[in-house]
Amino acid sequence: MEWLYMHMPISGVELFWPGLIILGLGVGIIGGFFGLGGAWMVTPGLNILGFPMAFAIGTDVAQMAGKSLISTMRHGKFGNVDYILGITMLIGTIIGVEIGAQMVMWLERIGSVDKVVRWLYVVLLIVIAWIVFHDVALRKKKEREAQAQNREMDASESGLEWGKRLQAIRVPPMVTFKQAGVHCSMWLPICVSLFTGWLAGILGIGGGLIRMPALVYLVGCPTHLAVGTDLFEVAISGLYGAASYTYKGRTELLAAIIMLCGAAVGAQIGVVATKYVKGYGIRIVFGLAVIGCLISVLLKLLQTELPAIGNILGILATVDVLGFVSLISIYIAWQMISGARAELAAKRAAGK
Amino acid sequence: MKKTRRLWLLLLGLALALPLLVPSLAAAAGGKGAAIAIVADTRGLDGIIAWWAEMYNESHFQFALMTMVIIPVLGCILGFLADIVMTHIGIDLHHRELAEK
Numbered sequence: 001m002e003w004l005y006m007h008m009p010i011s012g013v014e015l016f017w018p019g020l021i022i023l024g025l026g027v028g029i030i031g032g033f034f035g036l037g038g039a040w041m042v043t044p045g046l047n048i049l050g051f052p053m054a055f056a057i058g059t060d061v062a063q064m065a066g067k068s069l070i071s072t073m074r075h076g077k078f079g080n081v082d083y084i085l086g087i088t089m090l091i092g093t094i095i096g097v098e099i100g101a102q103m104v105m106w107l108e109r110i111g112s113v114d115k116v117v118r119w120l121y122v123v124l125l126i127v128i129a130w131i132v133f134h135d136v137a138l139r140k141k142k143e144r145e146a147q148a149q150n151r152e153m154d155a156s157e158s159g160l161e162w163g164k165r166l167q168a169i170r171v172p173p174m175v176t177f178k179q180a181g182v183h184c185s186m187w188l189p190i191c192v193s194l195f196t197g198w199l200a201g202i203l204g205i206g207g208g209l210i211r212m213p214a215l216v217y218l219v220g221c222p223t224h225l226a227v228g229t230d231l232f233e234v235a236i237s238g239l240y241g242a243a244s245y246t247y248k249g250r251t252e253l254l255a256a257i258i259m260l261c262g263a264a265v266g267a268q269i270g271v272v273a274t275k276y277v278k279g280y281g282i283r284i285v286f287g288l289a290v291i292g293c294l295i296s297v298l299l300k301l302l303q304t305e306l307p308a309i310g311n312i313l314g315i316l317a318t319v320d321v322l323g324f325v326s327l328i329s330i331y332i333a334w335q336m337i338s339g340a341r342a343e344l345a346a347k348r349a350a351g352k
Numbered sequence: 353m354k355k356t357r358r359l360w361l362l363l364l365g366l367a368l369a370l371p372l373l374v375p376s377l378a379a380a381a382g383g384k385g386a387a388i389a390i391v392a393d394t395r396g397l398d399g400i401i402a403w404w405a406e407m408y409n410e411s412h413f414q415f416a417l418m419t420m421v422i423i424p425v426l427g428c429i430l431g432f433l434a435d436i437v438m439t440h441i442g443i444d445l446h447h448r449e450l451a452e453k
Contacts, residue, residue: 009405010392054390062419066427073431078448139453155451222450235427242423246416249390253419254404257426264430268438272445279452340443347442 011055011252019049024063024259028266029329032071033273034286035227037064037206037234040293041325044318046255055252058245062256064206065238067263072231074271080228082179085189085221090233092193093200093207097237100201118301121203125294128213132287135159135217136280156222163220180225192218206241208234209290216283223279266329273332276339285328292324 006017023045027038039060046056075081107116138159146153167184176183196214200207208230215226245251274282299317303310392405408415438445 007397007401009394009397009401010390010408012393062423066423066430069424069427070431070434073428074435074445077446080448143453153453155453158452223452224448224450239420239424243416243420246419247412249408249412249415251419253415253422257422260423260426260430264427264434267431268434272438272443275448340441343443344441 006254006258008252008255010249010254011052013050013052015049015051015255017258020255020258021262023049024067024262024264025266026262026325026329027063027259028067028071028263028268029270029273029332030266030289030325031064031067031208031231031234031263032074032267032270033227033277033282033332034208034270034289035071035212035230035234036208036289037061037068037238038208039064039206040209040296041321042259044296044321045325048318048322051252051255054250055255058242058248058250059252059256059259061206061238061245062242062251062253063259063263065235065242066256066260067267068231068235068238070264071267071271072228072235074268075224075228075231075274078224078228078271078275079179080224080274081232082177082182082221082225082229083232085177085180085182085219086229086232088175088177088186089189089193089211089215089229090236092190092195093197093211093233093237096194096197096199097201097207099194100198100203103198104202104204117203118297120199121205121297122294122301124199124203124210125290125297128210129287129290129294131160131213131217132283132290136284136287139280158216160217162217166218167220180219180221180229182220184219189219206234206237209293212286223282224274227274227282269333269336273336273339276342277335281335285331289324289328292320292328296320 004016004018005014007013008015023042027042027045030036030041031038039057042060042063043056046059047053051059072081076083104117136159139157140159142157142159143153163182166188167182169185169188171185171187173186174183175186177189192214193211196207196210199210211233212226212230215221215230216223219226221229242251242256246253296317299313299320303313303317306313392408394402394405394409397405407418435445
């Protein structure tokens with residue numbers, strides 16, 4: 001079985017390469033479906049495969065850039081990417097990340113960076129999960145009210161209307177993002193991306209986990225457009241991150257290339273699945289993924305606090321991440337397969 | 353609805369209060385990692401793998417430039433190949449219904 005192991009020339013470890021392909025496949029599916037980079041899933045996965053931590057993050061960022069590019073290409077063909085909105089948001093993201101990074105350095109000087117970062121992450125994940133499920137509950141309430149009044153709800157209507165309220169603030173220049181169907185002040189996407197970029201900079205994460213819901217709930221993008229546009233941003237920022245980590249000598253490029261082969265297939269499954277799942281379907285599964293991430297972060301926090309059971313907590317955190325990734329990937333793949341089968345059956349029936 | 357909101361508020365409150373109640377928990381990130389210089393061990397490597405590792409050792413800058421080129425190019429090639437395979441399945445890959453529910 002020696003052929004199943006490959007020598008990584010830079011880190012010097014022998015790696016089970018099919019594991020890299022499976023990991024790439026899983027993160028490709030989830031990333032393509034939600035519009036995430038998925039660092040919180042990949043880094044522990046690479047660690048389990050035997051990757052030294054020093055290389056895990058850089059390798060993850062490198063494959064993330066390629067995978068997001070593949071997903072963006074596919075989403076673009078569906079019309080799910082608003083490139084103008086993506087580029088506009090990139091301005092705010094870059095400035096925000098820089099402010100966040102400077103703030104981390106300032107916090108390091110006063111010695112409280114870990115405290116702020118860890119808890120900000122936990123609070124942020126709780127807030128995102130609350131927003132998602134509160135929105136779902138509100139939408140259901142609206143549906144019940146519409147049923148009681150014997151009227152049909154618009155398919156594009158949301159539970160939370162923050163996006164519409166923010167779009168109504170008319171500070172010039174006003175712009176229209178045709179693809180996303182959003183007419184708002186240019187300052188809205190810039191300010192939102194500045195805020196999400198600042199958070200990403202402080203937390204040291206890619207930001208897809210924050211930007212996707214921000215696009216939906218604050219900018220007022222349809223869910224599918226938010227997923228595609230966010231992936232466009234992840235691809236660009238990921239490429240910058242890959243260059244930065246590689247320059248610091250922390251990327252095992254060969255592993256990233258192998259992962260990319262699995263991610264290319266996974267990204268197709270994830271993106272095509274969005275064709276068969278409505279916006280709220282994506283939002284609910286996204287909310288569950290956020291809860292999975294939250295549990296793993298909490299378990300890791302408790303791991304150092306309770307060293308007596310630290311090993312068990314560490315294992316639980318890994319099981320949590322891999323369990324969520326597997327279950328969500330299987331669900332998405334199932335949605336894609338059943339949707340494609342139904343579409344092909346309908347085509348055959350129409351052809352007869 | 354009210355019960356759910358209360359549950360969320362409780363969770364958020366707990367998350368905010370925990371660093372105050374258990375201060376050591378907040379500093380769970382541990383110490384800073386030691387600054388290490390990583391050099392690829394090229395002994396025992398040959399062929400393209402040896403060349404690859406040598407390039408990494410010689411210049412991280414060149415290696416970063418190569419990453420900047422390889423990743424997007426490979427992404428485009430794999431995306432293009434996947435596109436061909438997906439087209440053969442026979443599903444419509446250019447239209448989708450944009451609905452929230």
